[in-house]
Amino acid sequence: MMEDFYNQINGIASTYGTDTIFILGKGPSADKVPAAVYEGSLVIGINDAERIYPAAITIFHAEWVKQALTVEGARAHLYLTSVDFTAAGAQTLWAPHLSLGQESGDLMMQRLFSGDFVIEDVLFVSALKVALEVARRRGRPQKVYMVGFDFTPGAGYAHFEGGHYEAGDEQTRRLVIGMQENFLLNALYMTRDSEIEIVHVGNRNYSGLTPEELSDAFLPNGPRNDRHDWKVSVVAEITTNHFGDRGRLERMVRAARNAGADFVKVQKRNVDTFYSPEQIAAPYKSPFGTTFGEYRHKLELSGDDFSFLDSLCKRIGIRWFASILDEESYKFILDFNPELIKLPSTISEHTDYLAKVAAGADRGIVISTGMTNQNFEKWVLETFSKVPRLYLMQASSAYPTPAQDCNVAVVRHYDRLSRQHPHIVPAYSSHDEGWFGSALAVSAGARMVEKHVKLGNTEWAHFDAVALDLTTPDFRDYVSKIRESEIVLGSETKAVAPSEHHKYRRPEN
Missing domain, CATH: 3.90.1480 (sialyltransferase cstii, chain A)
Incomplete structure (x- = not known):
């Protein structure tokens, strides 16, 4: 007891x-x-x-x-x-x-x-x-x-x-x-x-x-500024490792907020149409049943769950959005009016669906570019030219991503594109270990970085190998490193800093 x-x-x-x-x-x-x-x-x-x-x-x-x-x-x-x-x-x-x-x-x-x-x-x-x-x-x-x-x-x-x-x-x-x-x-x-x-x-x-x-x-520098004064948005990517458990979801959202994240991100898909009947019926070992379909159905949030998430985030002061993997789920999520919609790397070849989102989008769209090349980039720039904001998110879909495949320099390319097309927001999705790649992305111009998070270790959960554990200081340390990167990066305008002084000042005439 x-x-x-x-x-x-x-x-x-x-x-x-x-x-x-x-x-x-x-x-x-x-x-x-x-x-x-x-x-x-x-x-x-x-x-x-x-x-x-x-x-x-x-x-x-x-x-x-x-x-x-x-x-x-x-x-x-x-x-x-x-x-x-x-x-x-x-x-x-x-x-x-x-x-x-x-x-x-x-x-x-x-x-x-x-x-x-x-x-x-x-x-x-x-x-x-x-x-x-x-x-x-x-x-x-x-x-x-x-x-x-x-x-x-x-x-x-x-x-x-x-x-x-x-x-x-x-x-x-x-x-x-x-x-x-x-x-x-x-x-x-x-x-x-x-x-x-x-x-x-x-x-x-x-x-x-x-x-x-x-x-x-x-607070060595005085009371902290509001978290949204930072130029870089930090996203805690929960994916589906809330496991459909509303209490677990709440713990993860609160922990992300307490660590300093600006957003939490979840996922939504229609299991019955996104996967083939063969995939749904296939044997799969999980705490939720013996088939892949039983496993996937359990991980999906319901309408009541999304209402709960929306209310919770408003109450404790953090924002949320979701990766939407199919058209039916896209229509479903619009009822909750999230400020952003993410289209993940997983569906980069589902161009019919992506084009439909682009045609009617009235909010920011986040596109992860894992498993794509310059041809996809060209198609995205043309197709999503009318959306209010287009977050181009450099990503590698390897979990974890080896250092040589991070290619953070792509963020610098996105930053240059944003100067030609002001609706573009450079971003970085971190599947590499730790904070270093994300800090480099900030210096390359990223204004959004996202990191997988988890709540303890589970042997069967997806992507936990690269996720930071919310029950430890790891994600809070990650956010701190991003903020430190912003501070060190500073301004592009060259000026005399308040801490500078001339040791050998020329005498005035």
Whole structure:
């Protein structure tokens, strides 16, 4: 039973690619930490601290929190609580609440390291237990920053709209807060040499960082710009390794967003018409049946699934589009009005279908050029001359692509074409290992790069050999390298940089 409980917690945690966890309280120091610091990391909120930043996991036991979240709207993805609580679009896991008695403090600290999960009176202890479990399941240490735990009753609370606080009398508050500070000191001592390193953020003598130092550590150049200020769009290519599982799809989308991707991309095909009857009936070993048709049918997203994907992406702030492999699927996907349509290398010889898309397209079209040559390029330029945007995506359809077959220089050719034809957008689809080829593509002029992603390893899944695992920092590191490439590439306009100065300046007359 407890294994299922922790599996659900881990399902949420696995969508974050860093080894950093934030536990968020409501002390006033939380106001000094920009929201961008938390991006991409697992955030565990105490009571209604999710109003400060939309936590992935919220822990509470008080009825007033339930009422506040019901009135103001829940923002977390998972709730760990001892009360009867549900929220649209969120999961809830119930656990018993154990009150803190006169002699039960030692038992509470013992439960931090062993025993079933409970909702402690000192909620951050339950949050630390979650962090410990995440570290154990990830198999590597986690750094846990505690933000908004100031233990100064007279300083008040963080300022945020919709906040609610149970104040009580001043003396009681001081006793409770002082008691909680003692438990934090106890936790700092007991977790030494454990799977988690706790860093208290504040101005106490035991604090590891001030709020300002935390901000400088995560945002050395000041608060991050919005992700869409970047000129290069990064696409997390999910393909079909969501396996038709909506929960798995959501985890992948959230993980891609948390890693910094601009888009996620899925696929759509009509299995019954795209494949021949012989292919559909052929034996095939998978978890979904004994034929190739049973396997392929399971991987396809339904209309309800696409509605779910569209709603999810709008809610969490990431865009989506799909590779569409046949005409019936193209008509199907238009009902969801994606901003882009991709026509993959797989169907580069299906020119009748491609021409029909070109004739009526009123949005950007992404064409992957794997397994094609200059004759295909000429045909594409003529056929798709009227589309609003044409993303020409250099690709090699080898999985993985050896270095000598990447031909990133083709992106430079597409960049030159874009200067003659402004509707062309140079792009690169990475089937090579790592980030290096994609970084070179950015320097050659690519304004979109895409990379296969996966959620753990599955022996039978397609393309997982080249995909980056969303349960590790790999895809986040890939995105970081693309952004670093953009920064280093800079501007084509030659000018004196702010960091330059003349060592031997000529004296003025």
